[in-house]
Amino acid sequence: MMDFVAKRRRLVECLVSEGYLRSRRVIDAMLGVPRELFVPEDARAGAYADCPMPIGFGQTISAPHMVALMTELLGLEDDSVVLEVGSGSGYQAAVIAAAAPDGFVYSVERIESLADFARDNLASCKIRNVEVVSGDGTLGYVRKAPYGRIIVTAAAPGVPESLLGQLSDGGRLLIPVGDRFLQDLVEVRNEGGKFVEKHHGGCVFVPLIGEEGWK
Numbered sequence: 001m002m003d004f005v006a007k008r009r010r011l012v013e014c015l016v017s018e019g020y021l022r023s024r025r026v027i028d029a030m031l032g033v034p035r036e037l038f039v040p041e042d043a044r045a046g047a048y049a050d051c052p053m054p055i056g057f058g059q060t061i062s063a064p065h066m067v068a069l070m071t072e073l074l075g076l077e078d079d080s081v082v083l084e085v086g087s088g089s090g091y092q093a094a095v096i097a098a099a100a101p102d103g104f105v106y107s108v109e110r111i112e113s114l115a116d117f118a119r120d121n122l123a124s125c126k127i128r129n130v131e132v133v134s135g136d137g138t139l140g141y142v143r144k145a146p147y148g149r150i151i152v153t154a155a156a157p158g159v160p161e162s163l164l165g166q167l168s169d170g171g172r173l174l175i176p177v178g179d180r181f182l183q184d185l186v187e188v189r190n191e192g193g194k195f196v197e198k199h200h201g202g203c204v205f206v207p208l209i210g211e212e213g214w215k
């Protein structure tokens with residue numbers, strides 16, 4: 001049997017030494033979530049390589065360093081209420097949920113079969129503070145808005161207005177913005193209704209498809 005715990009520890013050590021992981025909160029969250037349960041069963045042996053992996057339907061689970069970087073940039077607190085757009089495997093949502101144990105993650109996914117995949121994966125590691133919602137996340141999830149943190153894990157042509165409208169005062173939104181092949185990781189902070197942007201460098205995500213995304 002493969003020792004996933006040892007592999008996970010080694011990956012986390014690498015991400016710390018490379019500077020992606022910086023806080024106790026996110027380090028513990030990544031140590032606590034078994035990534036092998038979020039990839040297709042026949043791909044589990046490779047679950048601790050630092051690269052994205054196919055999860056079906058032309059979609060991917062993000063590379064661990066990208067999950068680490070984005071989770072750190074979210075600046076989570078114990079009780080953060082987070083909206084994620086693009087559940088995919090559910091892994092990013094699981095890491096956020098573990099890092100904000102008294103908070104809650106609403107994660108929206110447009111492909112119904114992947115929403116089910118994410119729900120099953122989250123249930124298999126007993127994560128209860130995530131709800132996977134089926135639908136077009138470019139419109140956010142009005143029912144539970146506003147959110148202190150919003151994370152989009154698919155590439156957008158611009159920042160959807162709907163998401164800005166669902167970001168709390170003092171809140172933070174993270175989204176890859178660019179063309180279909182290369183994006184810039186953009187952070188937007190809501191400072192009293194004024195949206196202040198910061199750029200965190202290049203990244204590559206699958207496209208965000210929807211009303212306020214790619215058509």
Ligand code: SAH
Nearest residue numbers: 061086088089092109110137153208209210
């Ligand atoms: N966060 C995921 C990786 C996401 S891959 C993980 O940890 O595994 C991007 C996901 O965004 C895909 O599953 C894709 O179907 C989804 N997606 C694309 N456009 C979307 C939209 N408008 N609303 C919701 N999900 C969307």
